Amino acid sequence: xxxxxxxxxxxxxxxxxxxxxxxxxxxxxxxxxxxxxxxxxxxxxxxxxxxxxxxxxxxxxxxxxxxxxxxxxxxxxxxxxxxxxxxxxxxxxxxxxxxxxxxxxxxxxxx
Amino acid sequence: xxxxxxxxxxxxxxxxxxxxxxxxxxxxxxxxxxxxxxxxxxxxxxxxxxxxxxxxxxxxxxxxxxxxxxxxxxxxxxxxxxxxxxxxxxxxxxxxxxxxxxxxxxxxxxxxxxxx
Numbered sequence: 647x648x649x650x651x652x653x654x655x656x657x658x659x660x661x662x663x664x665x666x667x668x669x670x671x672x673x674x675x676x677x678x679x680x681x682x683x684x685x686x687x688x689x690x691x692x693x694x695x696x697x698x699x700x701x702x703x704x705x706x707x708x709x710x711x712x713x714x715x716x717x718x719x720x721x722x723x724x725x726x727x728x729x730x731x732x733x734x735x736x737x738x739x740x741x742x743x744x745x746x747x748x749x750x751x752x753x754x755x756x757x
Numbered sequence: 758x759x760x761x762x763x764x765x766x767x768x769x770x771x772x773x774x775x776x777x778x779x780x781x782x783x784x785x786x787x788x789x790x791x792x793x794x795x796x797x798x799x800x801x802x803x804x805x806x807x808x809x810x811x812x813x814x815x816x817x818x819x820x821x822x823x824x825x826x827x828x829x830x831x832x833x834x835x836x837x838x839x840x841x842x843x844x845x846x847x848x849x850x851x852x853x854x855x856x857x858x859x860x861x862x863x864x865x866x867x868x869x870x871x872x873x
Contacts, residue, residue, distance in 0.1 A: 688848055688863035745792060746861060748802035
């Protein structure tokens with residue numbers, strides 16, 4: 647049982663480049679979300695989705711784009727990377743009112 | 758907006774001793790869930806314990822237990838018989854299940870270091 651799978655685990659970008667962080671879950675969870683983790687700030691919600699075709703913004707959505715074409719996949723796109731987006735990114739999913747299941751995280755560095 | 762506060766950035770404890778992590782939250786809701794997550798150096802986020810606000814009994818999972826004080830909006834985590842493997846960052850999190858499908862609000866975290 648794979649759970650939540652994130653790729654890549656590490657990525658280095660130059661300012662202005664774009665990239666996509668992939669997230670897939672095999673638990674048939676309706677809810678999926680992306681968080682970023684920065685020192686001293688805990689985890690902050692970027693975007694979330696409550697089902698295929700439905701997405702909404704979280705606390706820090708600027709500079710990020712998401713889509714949800716299937717229940718399983720929830721990619722996060724950085725449109726034009728900035729050094730402020732250097733962070734560790736977590737994808738998470740859960741059943742309704744259940745606890746979050748997290749991926750292993752993706753460390754992104756923007757130079 | 759809901760807020761979660763963890764006032765202890767770092768705590769150190771010796772093996773076999775007990776450590777208590779504090780967490781306070783702010784909400785006007787009566788139905789909510791509280792969680793403690795553990796993040797070891799591997800970076801994986803691991804659920805430690807969960808508490809539903811309507812349950813008066815404090816949740817317990819092996820050496821981990823909580824002291825849930827609803828009126829005081831406090832949700833502390835006690836780690837008993839600390840082990841080296843407990844060294845990790847611990848996050849308190851809060852969720853209102855009816856609020857946009859239950860977005861989790863996390864505290865800033867407490868780094869726990871267990872020493873031999």
